[in-house]
């Protein structure tokens with residue numbers, strides 16, 4: 001009877017997506033407790049943020065950095 005099960009998903013989700021991709025194909029921001037986790041399918045970037053908007057902004061910055069090489 002724990003609703004934390006839902007929030008255990010992201011970690012596995014990230015690693016399965018990273019294995020499938022390894023590239024910056026997709027970024028996601030998922031709610032976790034009172035904050036959000038932002039991550040990328042490349043598996044080299046993840047962070048916690050207070051708001052979804054901030055996560056999306058950081059995700060954009062991450063892909064911009066990566067594309068530049």
Ligand SMILES: [Zn+2]
Pocket residue numbers: 023024025040041042043044045062063066
């Ligand atoms: Zn990435």
